[in-house]
Amino acid sequence: MERVKLDFPAEALIHRHPLAVRVTDMNYGRHLGHDALVSLLHEARLQAFLALDLPEWDMAGYPSVVADLTVQYQSEAHCPDRLVVETAVPILRGKALTVYHRVRKQDSDQVVATARLNVLLIDPALGRPVAVPNAVTQALLGAQSTVGER
Numbered sequence: 001m002e003r004v005k006l007d008f009p010a011e012a013l014i015h016r017h018p019l020a021v022r023v024t025d026m027n028y029g030r031h032l033g034h035d036a037l038v039s040l041l042h043e044a045r046l047q048a049f050l051a052l053d054l055p056e057w058d059m060a061g062y063p064s065v066v067a068d069l070t071v072q073y074q075s076e077a078h079c080p081d082r083l084v085v086e087t088a089v090p091i092l093r094g095k096a097l098t099v100y101h102r103v104r105k106q107d108s109d110q111v112v113a114t115a116r117l118n119v120l121l122i123d124p125a126l127g128r129p130v131a132v133p134n135a136v137t138q139a140l141l142g143a144q145s146t147v148g149e150r
Helices: 032-050 134-146
Strands: 015-021 064-073 084-088 094-104 111-123
Touching: 015 032, 015 134, 032 064, 032 084, 032 094, 032 111
Parallel strands: none
Antiparallel strands: 015 084, 064 111, 084 094, 094 111
């Protein structure tokens, strides 16, 4: 079986968000379920962009949509594990923001999962992707210079 291998771009780190695994996040295997992980990633991404005054529904005038998601699972998390979701956005290319998340256990730094998403900003009048506005690029670059790798 071919496995996905994602490399988290630590140099592009913009935010860290603490979360806890809730009982409702557990699956039949008694660990963090895929659907719950996707929700935790969304919360962390929302908080990262809000910290830059870039709400997902109005990023310099454009709403954002997730075009795709890839997840590499690396270990299990259980209730009530405390997690930290790190968010990184590397140098922008084209019309997509590539957003990485690395989920770690707060106590041990053990990596639970790494994810990569491509996020598009959409012109609501046309329903088509637009180039990433300079205001978004500048906010991301500013965050990268202030949030360091641990």
